[in-house]
Amino acid sequence: MSRKALPKGGRTKQKRLSPDDRRKEFVAKATEFFSEEGFGGATRDLARRLGVTQPLLYRYFPSKDDLIKEVYRTVYLEPFDTAWDRLLADRSRPLRSRLKEFYSAYTKVIFTRKWLRIYFYSGLKGLDINRWYVGMVGDTILTRIVRECWHEAGRPARGKPTAAELEMAWVFHSGIFYYGVRKYIYESPVLEDKEQMISDAVDAFLAGFQQVFAAAATQRTPEKLPV
Structure with a gap:
């Protein structure tokens, strides 16, 4: 043959x-x-x-x-799901479950060695697109999260978050982000149950936001004079 x-x-x-x-x-x-x-x-x-x-x-x-x-x-634009904002804004569900689902999906995209290394290299190079990405996270994801926190707390809707409110959201977001840095860049020991880490971070953020900014709102409210 x-x-x-x-x-x-x-x-x-x-x-x-x-x-x-x-x-x-x-x-x-x-x-x-x-x-x-x-x-x-x-x-x-x-x-x-x-x-x-x-x-x-x-x-x-x-x-x-x-x-x-x-x-x-x-690396950055194609994987960014526009449905994430709709997920975070869906008030038919408790905010806690929305945040957990969002960060579970978001970290599946960014928690890779390649994504994180490109992110840091671009930051060191001072590229505009890296600053644009950080701005997009603040203007879309974190601003939305703060507004949903207002709604969850029964506070009236208003304009943009205060600098302090947005900074607190950045601290929360960055803590989850740094988990990926520790695991995929530094290869340091981390809690292997990522979903548990996200759940704990969400609980701590929601409790802290409610306590810190509810107290601040109370302090800013002028005292009523006796009749």
């Missing part, structure tokens, strides 16, 4: 990628590369890792900044 001759060297020829698939491959490899080497890594080294020439890489991405922006879009 005859057999088809194998290509020279015994290897099958790789399937030719479409331009769109080749672009996606470049972005995926660049994400891995920048997460390991930082944004100071040379494109010639990236091209070598890809097994292509530097001019071919520049045919898809005219500059290194263009490539970095595409890495950010795929």
Whole structure:
């Protein structure tokens, strides 16, 4: 029985990628590369890792900044679920369960070594998109959380959260974020039950918010004069 001759060297020829698939491959490899080497890594080294020439890489991405922006879009923008705000705003459910479900979903996206390393490298480089991401978290996620805390406490809706209220939400959010840093960047021991960690953090935040800002609101209320 005859057999088809194998290509020279015994290897099958790789399937030719479409331009769109080749672009996606470049972005995926660049994400891995920048997460390991930082944004100071040379494109010639990236091209070598890809097994292509530097001019071919520049045919898809005219500059290194263009490539970095595409890495950010795929790492930060694509996974950001617009349904998260609807989840947090669903007042048919207790706020505690909404927060637990949100942070369970959110941490599934950001708790990877690649995501976290890219985040820190971009912060050190001072990229605008990193500042934009921090601003988006504050303006969408944390502002929404503070407003839902007002509603849960029976307080009237008003404009933007105070600086102190927003800072308290950042402390809560950052505590959960740092759990991922400790586990995936520092490889330090952490409570392995992530859901328990989230549940405890949510309980502590809600109790603290209620106590601190309810007391502050009471102190700001002028005393009634006796009739």
